[in-house]
Amino acid sequence: MTRNAEAALLVGAASVAAFGVALVNLARGDGLDAQVALTFVVMIASFGGLHLAIRQWSPEASTYLLPLAAILTAIGFVEVYRLDRGLASLQRWWLLIATALAVSLLLAMRRTGLAPLRRYRYVFLLSGLLLLLLPLLPTDWSFPLRGFEQNGSRLWIRFQAGPLRLQFQPGEIAKLVLAAFLASYLSERQAVLGVQTRPLGRYRLPELRQLAPLVIAWAASFVVLIYQRDLGASLLLFALFIAMLYAATGRGIYLTTGGLLFGAGGVAAWLSFPHVQRRVSAWLDPFGDYADTGYQIAQSLFAFGSGSLSGSGLGLGAPDRIPNAATDFIFAAVGEELGLAGSVAVIATFALLVAVGFGISLRSRDTFRKLLAGGLAFVLGLQTFLIIAGVMRLLPLTGITLPFMSYGGSSLVANFLLLALLARISHEERA
């Protein structure tokens, strides 16, 4: 696919967003207003800016990445707009910021490429851990940067200076930074980790020393789990480490050990945190405690059921009945208003995006790039799977966002940075 075709698809995605906003307006009985044009302009500016940056600084990058992300962003934005216009106008700002940051990242890497990520890996490890710990900043000190808690999880920081108030989930960025660290660390030690073994009965275990990164990963995730009490973010982080370790070594033992460790952590979390217990019982029997714990997931099921094959149409359903519809439950809103047609299309688009990511990884001849692309594709896919499975009650709900679609600045920024990294990796491989 040529760059021009990519540009055409981006215009298409922006049109989808503008057309969707127009439909929502009409369905709600409002006329067409500036929102339609504003949405189109912001989408064109965001995607167009990123597109030009790729043309300029990573011309060999895959042409599939940006259009897939753009259409997901467009559909997500229309649903956010439909649910809450205030959030939608914030989301437009976040989209501009996220794509601007992605452009900056491409600009920063134009000469050096990914080399600094590789070289300064311990800086990234440290900053990653720091980002993870930021929400533990006191809520009530005089410093304008504070941590705070929401829905039982302490994942947020808030910057407050006068009337200006910004909220951010640093964990979203930490994922990328730690993926970069792991790709760098593992690509160097890969040979060692994979080969040296110590026998234990019939099994051959890696040297204890070689297990250190695994332990660090587990500890970091556990910190997130214990202090921030969030199962979803912790699972994502841990699964990223395990998956990259497995990708680097090809040793299934990491997967099984990791699975066991996470299982143990999950059980421990279930035993100690009431909000985890609530989520599990809501998952097992949402209608058993309909009025309380089961309410949110039951509303989600009602939304999917009401959507049926073709959906209610944009603006014509009632996804606003689902608590947190614009963030965690955006996929239920898609299911209701766009029906099975829309929900399957969204899942398929995510699958394609993840496939493009893995394709970049598989085509990479360089181990670092291979691991980084694979890790990023994996964490994107897993996050998508976990939240979609959660809102459909296939798995217990974890409070994470649906990439590109949910309302939320941290999520948008993190995912567009992820996209820029994948673009740069694919460029370097072909250039």
Added chain:
Amino acid sequence: MNQPVRRLAAALFLAFAVLILDVTYLQVVAGPRYRDDARNPRVIASRTGKERGLILSADEQILAQSVADPDDPQRFNRVYPEGELYAHLIGFSSLNFGDDGLELAYADELRSKRDLTVSDLLSALLGGDLRPKSLQLTINHGLQQVAYSALGNQRGSVVAIRPDTGEVLAMVSKPSFDPNLFLGADAIATRELLLADPSEPLANRSTNRTYPPGSTFKVIVTAAAIESGVAGPDTLLPDPVELELPGTSEVIRNYDRQTCGDGTQVTLQTAFRRSCNTVFAELGLLLGAEALTMEAETFGFNQDTPFELPVLNSFFPQPAEFSNDLPALAQSAIGQRDVRATPLEMALVAAAIANDGIIMEPSLVSHIFDAEGGAISENEPALLQRAVSPSSADIISDLMERVVASGTGTRATVPNVRVAGKTGTAETGVGPPHVWFIGFAPVEQPTIALAVLIESGGEAGENATGGSVAAPIAQEILAYWVRTNG
């Protein structure tokens, strides 16, 4: 190193495939269950808060309307300004119990289509109007009020019909209930109370309860006699004091335990005027089961009645059921035993005689208007069936006029108006009789036919007769109608 990456990718694609299967299950297989769950706010919202169309009486009294909620102008509250007066006709559109009455029958017209369905959207794209439509009823508000108050505190029903069109002019069932209470916060408790009430306020007695028609059924027996040529008004019939029912020790007596006329024979005319059971029981035996069943069915018994509200079928047994049971046939001929009729059916019987033997399809809704007030559809009078020939109808009309002039129905007399009627006092076996009056006016050009039923004798109890209890109520209603529309 590609192998593990491929495996990770494969695992994720497997997970995505599971997602697609699950979302298909959720939206298609399990979907309807969640969609229709009573707790689904969409189910609730589709019933409440949306604007619904107006319902007006023929004289443009507002009977149901949607009023914008003062706290939230986007939401509408359904209001029934006339409350109990129209409860059984209009029903209600309730959050808790769904729709009932005309609110249910015309749910599709009355609801706003700014709603959920694809077909609504398609129709909007094709230029359809999404706004709710309004109904105008055939009911005359003044007449409805008169009928409602004429029944007083007695359990019963009044059905008044325009004979030449089938338009229902009044339809009252008592006791009634306030449909507004079904919309409020105490809806569930209110319904429990009403369901537990032994006087059955929720039942629409006009259409959904059947009663033995008693002597009002003699109109049909007379029609059978005249149509078959077995007897005319002046035919002399045997006139015993009591009629021993063949093969049993039971007897049929006249109401006053006397003969009907002055001697051993009496004309059909006199027997009809005085409502003599012995004469009509014998006449029934003479006509035979075949003829009676056929005649009852041409008047609408055992038939579905096309109507906007559900109607219970009135019942007359099939001839085979009488083959070994002549007493039953004799008792059926005076509207007892297993014969059952709704007040609506008996009003149609009166209307048939008034309309030269033709029963018009009864109707409650005359016009449907769009939101601009333009009529979309108008109810055209439709012929339901011919009950008797015009000449037979003439003869029976004359017989019925004599009932009111100098028979059992004198208390239905309206000064300066020719009123025709027939009384009925139906024994129930337990407790006081159900009493009836059916009739029409003015005889020369009838504009109203009606049936009045009082359950269990009303306030008169054991002593109640159709002539003493039901006829005066009919009188009030007919007098009002002729005065305001004569």
